[in-house]
Amino acid sequence: MADYLHQFIFGIYPYIAIMIMVGVTIARYDRDQYTWKADSSQLLRSKGMRVGSNLFHIGIIFLFFGHLVGLLTPESVYHVVMTAGAKQILAMVSGGFFGVLCFIGLSMLLYRRLFDPRIRATSRFSDIALLFILYIQLILGLVTIPYSAQHLDGSSMIALANWAQHIVTFQPGAADFIVNEAWVFKAHLFLGLTIFLIFPFTRLVHMLSAPVKYLFRTGYQIVRGRGRAQ
Template identity: 55%
Template sequence: MPLAQHIHNFLFNVYPYVCLAVFLMGSLARFDRDQYTWKSDSSQMLRARQLRWGSNLFHIGILFLLVGHTIGLLTPHALYGWLISAPQKQLLAIVSGGVAGLVCFIGLTILLHRRITDPRIRLTSHRTDLAILVILWVQLVLGLVTLPFSWGHRADASAMLILADWAQGIVTFQPDAAPLQSIDWPFKVHMVLGMTIFLLFPFSRLVHVWSGLASIAYLFRPYQLVRARRLNLPPAAQQPRAHQGEGA
C-alpha cells in the first residue's frame, strides 16, 4: 500500500479517535488539576468597543457553525429526506454557513487585530491565546474556501453525503475513509485542522466553552429554598434598646 494511502487512512480512520480521546480526557484532567485556568482571560477594559463588536460577531458566527455542522453531518439522510432533498439541504448549508462563516471571520479578524496591534493587550496575552486564534482564523478561511467547491456539487450533493456518511461512521465506530479520496482537497484540510482544534482544545482558552454549556444546565436547576431561622436570644437581648439621650 502506498505511503499516501497509509497517511489518508490514519488521518480519517484513526486520528479522529485520538483527537476525541484527548479532547474529553484532557478537558476532564484540566478541570481536575487546574481549575484556576478554567477560564477565558479578560481584557475588556482595553479597547472595549472593538472587543464588543469582535466578540459578539465571532460568538454568534461560531455557535451557528458548530450547531450547523453537528446537525448537518450527524443527522442521517433518512430522517430529513421526507422534508428536504439532499441538494436543497446542501444549498441551505452553503448560504447559511457562508453567512455565518463570514460573520465569524469578521469578528475573529477584529479580535486578532485588537490583540496583535495593542501593546498592552499583547503583553498580557499568552502565546497559546494568540496561537489558537490564528488556528481558528485559518480554519475559517478554509471553510470559506470550500464554498465554491460545495456550489459545484450542489446538483447531486455528492460531497455533502460522503462527508455525512464518514462523520456518522466515526460516531458509530465504523469509520470508512475510502470514499473521502474523491473529495476536493480543501475539504480534507478543513477536516484535519478541525480535528486538530479538538486535540488542542484542553490546552487552550477554549475550555471555557464547557462553562458556557454548564450555564445552560443552570437554567433548569431547582430553586434554592431559603428559610428564615429564628434565633433563641435571651429575653434581655430581645428588648429594644433605648436611644442615647432618651430617658427621664
C-alpha cells in the same frame, strides 16, 4: 504511502484527537480548575471588544451546531423534508452568512490582540496561535463553498456525512468515503480534528462552562443603587 497517510488521518487520527480532548479536559477540570477561564482582555480595553466578540460568538455557535447537525443527521431523516441537494444549498447559504459574521468578528479580535500594545503585552503565545488556527479554519470553511457549488446534487455533503457518521459509530472504512473529495474539504476536516486535539490545552475549555442555568433561574438579582441614605 499516500493511501496509508489518508487512512491514518481520517480513520485513526479522529479517535486520537477525541480521546485526548475528553481525557485531558476531565483531568484539567479535576486538577487545575484555576486555569479554567476565558481570560478576557475586556478589562484592559473594551474598545472593539463587544462588537467583535458578539459577531464571533454568534457565528461560531451557529457554525458548530450547523456542522454537528448537518454531518450527523442520517439521510433517511432529512429526506423527509428535503433532498440532499437542497440541504447542501441551505448549508452553503447559512454557513456562508454566519461564516462571514464570524470572519468579521474574528478579524476584529485578532487585530485587537496583535496591535493593541496593552493587550499584546499580556497575551500568551497560545492565545495568538489559537486565534490564527481558528482564522485559518474559518477561511478553509468559506473556501469550501465554491467547491460545494460544483456538486449541487449533494454528493460531497453525503460523503462527508458518511465519514462523520462512521467515525462516531465506530464503523470501519470511514476514510474511504472522502478519498476522492477536494483538498479543501480534507484540510478543513484535519484542522477541525486538530482543534479538538488542542481544545483542553487552551482557553476554549471555557465554552463547557457557559452559564446556561441563568436562562432558567427562578429569581432575579437585586441591585441596590448608591443613593443617599434615608
